[in-house]
Amino acid sequence: MKNIVILISGSGSNMAAIARTAQKENWQAALGARIAAVISNKPDAKGLALAQGFGIATETLSHRDFESREAFDSALMARIDRHSPHLVVLAGFMRILTPGFVAHYAGRIINIHPSLLPAFTGLHTHQRAIDMGCKVAGTTVHQVTAELDHGQILAQAVVPVLPGDTADALAARVLTQEHVIYPQAVRAFLADKGSR
Template structure:
């Protein structure tokens, strides 16, 4: 099976990037990270990439005159690596419609909630304040709607008595590191794609909630 070139976009520590690096190191995984690009020069994820021998680039969004100019430069940088898939791994930028449309069907994101619940920020706090019995994380194809694209896979975990934002976030992170490499591998193997009606796995339309994994 031919390698599937991937570019990963980060802004911070890159723990999901590390999970992807570790997963790809396993036998018979056709995914290959061609580059890691960050909008912050101090992102620790760049160190993780360099330690794994992966090329890195930094595009500081503050050096550009607006979102469109930054996204145009970002597209140019990404496309220089000829990726089949672009993976958002803690990339803290709202992307323009032009960027999203350029990568339609080739752009994945992970979000720390059971979408469509709690789009945006502070998801763990919001789940606790709502008294939810379950929480988790979601991998989805990116569309113009923020955190609103078709769901691929969700990890569902119980909210425990006495959970804090920190304890809940830690357990959700563990599940992120489980389901993101899984979704990326599905795509790299040609099993996952975006169809007209939503996310398709092995030629079948996934349910609106995506593939559910309960812990």
């Protein structure tokens, strides 16, 4: 069985989109894959209840309980590895990961970013796109590397920037596309890596 571990920090909307697709398409039968666990660094993350609603095991590990980023990442790796992950999915996990963590899951950790990478890495992507006068914005699923918001691009979706757009309005339209392409990218990864 190809186990997926999803990391969240907040609402878990992308995690829920993946879980819905996994159930609807019966990934367990079709791909030999299942979401083994959802782990959050925030005990009050709303996505934990969503995951439980899908029957997915949940865990929390607060980064505030650790003296260093390295110590937290080491403990998080131990939690993840108990599930023998085939794929680690970052779904709104608001932590910059240490190089050791990224190296440990090299080639099997992916993230979604709310811009058309390589444009607008980091934060405030929607406002930056509006401020630069971009005609389009979008979202990117990519493999995670030690360099923030870099790594091989797995999928992208383009969203128009409309006249008078606010960052919140653009973010809402981009999020709709995230919910489409992230499950697709996870499915494609599982299918592609299935025999390796």
